[in-house]
Amino acid sequence: MMSAPTFGLWYDFRNPQQYAQPIGPLYRETLDQIVWAEQLGFGSVWLSEHHFAPDDYASSPLIVAAAIGARTTTMQIATNIVVAALHNPIRLAEDANALSLLTDGRFDLGVGLGYNEREFTSFGRVRNQRPSLLEDAIAIIRTAWSGSDEGYQGKRLSMPPVKVTPMAEKTPRMPIGAVAPAGIERAARLGDGVITLSNASFDTYLDALVANGRPLEDGNIYASQWVVLAEDPEKEWSRIGENVLYQVNKYIEWGSFEGSGVADHFDAPDDLLDFGIYQLWDAPKAVDELVSLARRYPQVRDYHFWAQFPGETVESGSARIQYIADNVIPQVTSQLTSEPALA
Template sequence: MADPTFGLWYDFRNPDPGRPFGSFYREVLDQIGWAEQQGVGSVWLTEHHFCDDGYSPSPFVLASAIGERTSSLRIGTNLIVSPLHDPVRLAEDAATLSLLTGGRFDLGVGQGYWEREFAAFGQQVRNRPSLLEEGVEIIRRAWAGDDSGFDGKRFRLPAGLTVTPAPEQRPQLLVGAMADVAIERAARIADGFLSTQNAHQQVYLDAVERQGGSVADARIYAGQWAVVAEDPEQVWARIGKHALYQLNQYIAWGAFGPPEQTPQFADPAQILEAGAYVLWDASTAVTELTALFRERPQVKDVHFWAQLPGESVDSGSERIEYLATKVAPEVRARLRSGA
């Protein structure tokens, strides 16, 4: 088994009105450069629009800046809401990022869910499956230099147009999903699965098998909803309010189902009771993650929120250092030894 990658997840949300976005961006970019030196192996960026807290609307721009600040870590999107975008532009931007970073960029997409975003970009939520699937097909053709054109239900592209420059190392095209039907689609069209909750991983592997793919060769990139710290309860007492803000915003947008049917969390304690976040010290994290990698060797990457919305970058850096020095090396050592 190859060593798994430990990474960071960023949304660049800044609900603090007293913290200018320019300095916040620079501080986070400094953090990412430092994190690579600590042994962090990946950074994942996510996307939303029209958010008061500045939830990143431009992951590709940030990915380019991160690529210039780093030399080895992989950069990916988890995820781009592809139905909001022209797939040719997605193909072009991803190819350019791959070239700029020496092949370190992977494009992760998903079908989205927030009605307000779709309306603002002139799309309809009910069309998102076909928008996603046709978009993925166009991106693949673009990277392959296929200029035969495309005539689909949602997109049309004349023949004779070649997307250039082509990536020298073709990015992985990953798809994220949470509903069973969307996971089935990901198993059919994607190079790998962006797992938002570990509970969905077996659903994906079962879908890969049904689709005639190789379960042994399947690839999962797993976002973790865990706070890893020497005293996680003490840290949670300080940052739980930020998790409350984060999760209730997602619920209000429809990430976990119709907002009117999905109750919001009343307080940080309820989040833990529901298992929406877990608290791990190093010993627990090593045990849990070693078991995950052994049970599902298809998991190639686990990534954790660098800091929660409104939390200071310094506070997030404390957990990053703890993860990189106390958890990741021990997990890798156990996996190598079989102990």
């Protein structure tokens, strides 16, 4: 029998000025929402990172992860993603170990390249050195998690001959977020899976696994879904489309979609649909799409959706969460677990 992917929620805690809410309650109500979502059957939560954002984009995902871990019991907690180049990788390894210990192994450290020039400059890093910074950081974290005291000397970063303690009882997984083919190849080569922004990337990842001599069955795909999922998705889009437009245009402004073919700016919410960067699904469409993907790609471990878009209230996002829990998760899970896996 097939196993079904988990369903997750993705958070950035944005609070744009034009929609501003009191930010303390936003954090606390979101934590309450995550606890509630676990009770509804969501199996993962994903936390993003940015710095110096005028819209208060979350800058401390590991602190938030600890708070979530203290109030949940089964949910996998992961970053999507930590920009490893902006951190001391030894501290990342230590903090991830602590989170794993606190959560009984429920924490995964998703890392990625990053793209925002201001962040790199402000943290004393050089943006065009991103690939080597990330690969050195990954190597240092792996060295720390191995229990070795041999140290590491990389192109940009190094680790002295010290042994990191305490060790996690369950070593966190380290999936790598990627958009471009080179990043997906890096995830296949160095990661415990890939965090994708597009389902069209799955084949690129599987090809890269083969090219790097890794078995396909060892692949792990954590699939971010750029979808608005509601009973009447067109009506929902008319209500929140401007929030989604803000989200995408900010990502473009910061450099997120560099090299992906995405336009420099979108003028209206429907332009996002026409381009294909977002899709509108109701539950029957979601079940068909997600079951089909999981059958074709048994490496898919998780589907996750934005819980709220910038400026939405927690209550607003909760309506979609309830809809997914009632109408999508049980149906996808039932269909995938009641039939033999395809050869």
